[in-house]
Amino acid sequence: MDPNHRTNRAVAGLAAALLSCLLTATAACAAPGATGGGSPDPTPSGDSRRYGHAELEAAAARISAYLQREHPDHYAGIVLDPAGPAVIVYRRASAELDTALRRRFADVPLKLRDAPHAARELDALAERIRGDAEHWRRRGITITSVAARPDGTAVEVGTREVAKATAELPKRYGEAPLRVIGANPTLLTPSP
Structure with missing residues (x-):
């Protein structure tokens, strides 16, 4: 496959x-x-x-x-x-x-x-962050999850490197509504 x-x-x-x-x-x-x-x-x-x-x-x-x-x-x-x-x-x-x-x-x-914020706005930001995952990995930040909050307040970015991501992400995304949270990678098992 x-x-x-x-x-x-x-x-x-x-x-x-x-x-x-x-x-x-x-x-x-x-x-x-x-x-x-x-x-x-x-x-x-x-x-x-x-x-x-x-x-x-x-x-x-x-x-x-x-x-x-x-x-x-x-x-x-x-x-x-x-x-x-x-x-x-x-x-x-x-x-x-x-x-x-x-x-x-x-x-x-x-x-x-x-x-x-509207979901459309937050979804665009979330997609941009997902697209930058390799960029962040090369800088020592593994993005494990990215999701727009349903209450419209922010895009939550999950990583084990919370302090580093909190300092670094705003340098790339400016005043974007981000919330960095601690999150370990999730092992996804594909369906048969």
């Missing part, structure tokens, strides 16, 4: 696992005020009694697809609220988006949160 095909399949599997993780994000990611943005929307819209975990995941996927297609300059990310049955939507403030979202998904329990 071609090694690039294996890598692509492994990356696709990792992306699917990451999406699942993002949809069931930790309380730290989805905590009110975690974005540093405006005040949190304390009460979800919609009827939360109708939604179990699977239904919320399906609704979150539909909402995410809609926002990526119709509001890409505002949409940052989406997670399930760990505190109760609701979908938390992180977006750059937009009354038009909020109205459209509540109208189109009126039955879904939604909580809207402000985000400083």
Whole structure:
């Protein structure tokens, strides 16, 4: 089997696992005020009694697809609220988006949160960092993970060389919203 095909399949599997993780994000990611943005929307819209975990995941996927297609300059990310049955939507403030979202998904329990950056912006930065992995490896920094945070605050860059990466990455990416975290390499086992 071609090694690039294996890598692509492994990356696709990792992306699917990451999406699942993002949809069931930790309380730290989805905590009110975690974005540093405006005040949190304390009460979800919609009827939360109708939604179990699977239904919320399906609704979150539909909402995410809609926002990526119709509001890409505002949409940052989406997670399930760990505190109760609701979908938390992180977006750059937009009354038009909020109205459209509540109208189109009126039955879904939604909580809207402000985000400083759109996913499109963070994804472009994440792709640039991934493309620079060899550059960083030659400088003694092994990038083990790169992911845009669903709350729109930053691109998380995982490495074992946290202090060095924290000092060096801004030299290449300037004032880009980066968050360097400690992360060991993940061994990906390709599917048969």
